[in-house]
Amino acid sequence: QVQLVQSGAEVKKPGASVKVSCKASGYTFTSYDIIWVRQATRQGLEWMGWMNPHSGNAGYAQKFKGRVTMTANTSTNTAYMDLSSLRSEDTAVYYCARGRSSSAYWGQGTVVTVSS
Amino acid sequence: DIQMTQSPSSLSASVGDRVTITCRASQSISSYLNWYQQEPGKAPKLLIYAASSLQSGVPSRFSGSGSGTDFTLTISSLQPEDFATYYCQQTYSTPQGFGGGTKVEVK
Numbered sequence: 001q002v003q004l005v006q007s008g009a010e011v012k013k014p015g016a017s018v019k020v021s022c023k024a025s026g027y028t029f030t031s032y033d034i035i036w037v038r039q040a041t042r043q044g045l046e047w048m049g050w051m052n053p054h055s056g057n058a059g060y061a062q063k064f065k066g067r068v069t070m071t072a073n074t075s076t077n078t079a080y081m082d083l084s085s086l087r088s089e090d091t092a093v094y095y096c097a098r099g100r101s102s103s104a105y106w107g108q109g110t111v112v113t114v115s116s
Numbered sequence: 117d118i119q120m121t122q123s124p125s126s127l128s129a130s131v132g133d134r135v136t137i138t139c140r141a142s143q144s145i146s147s148y149l150n151w152y153q154q155e156p157g158k159a160p161k162l163l164i165y166a167a168s169s170l171q172s173g174v175p176s177r178f179s180g181s182g183s184g185t186d187f188t189l190t191i192s193s194l195q196p197e198d199f200a201t202y203y204c205q206q207t208y209s210t211p212q213g214f215g216g217g218t219k220v221e222v223k
Contacts, residue, residue: 044215044217045154045203047213061210095160101166102166104172106159
């Protein structure tokens with residue numbers, strides 16, 4: 001069965017970087033894009049960007065350009081989302097999901113807390 | 117960027133009620149519209165894709181309609197497990213943003 005398993009919770013100081021992983025199983029990893037979505041506490045869903053594990057191509061929401069990098073390791077079927085220059089407003093649950101046109105499979109979410 | 121506006125932001129309903137949620141795009145997105153359900157503390161669940169296609173395993177009481185700029189999610193007979201927050205998402209262009217959400221609460 002398709003599964004996306006994300007890395008554990010992170011606590012970071014302002015200005016630091018965080019790298020969240022998303023390990024895929026149960027399907028051909030290079031056949032589907034991975035998207036990243038975040039959700040601050042009691043807030044809505046915010047689309048961050050997508051990446052294609054086969055080509056390495058990625059596209060980011062303008063809001064995150066220059067701060068986010070989405071990559072993948074096809075030998076381990078793992079996608080990564082790297083967010084730098086963290087600020088308190090980046091405190092949120094970060095989700096990976098499979099597929100760009102529609103996302104039927106999601107990771108369990110990774111809580112990232114930014115606090116001094 | 118395309119803006120997605122959902123209404124209402126919240127509603128109160130009873131089991132058995134027919135519930136309708138609307139989503140409006142700031143420009144035409146054809147049928148590139150998905151609907152998700154999210155329960156507290158859980159990842160979103162895909163209900164409807166391409167505006168009106170029911171995702172496998174999703175009960176038939178859920179349906180979607182619309183194209184262009186105006187879309188609707190309908191729950192024909194609300195069940196206890198349907199009390200949750202619902203989001204629309206456009207996948208016509210990047211960024212593939214979401215609506216602000218509609219929280220369906222117990223009346």
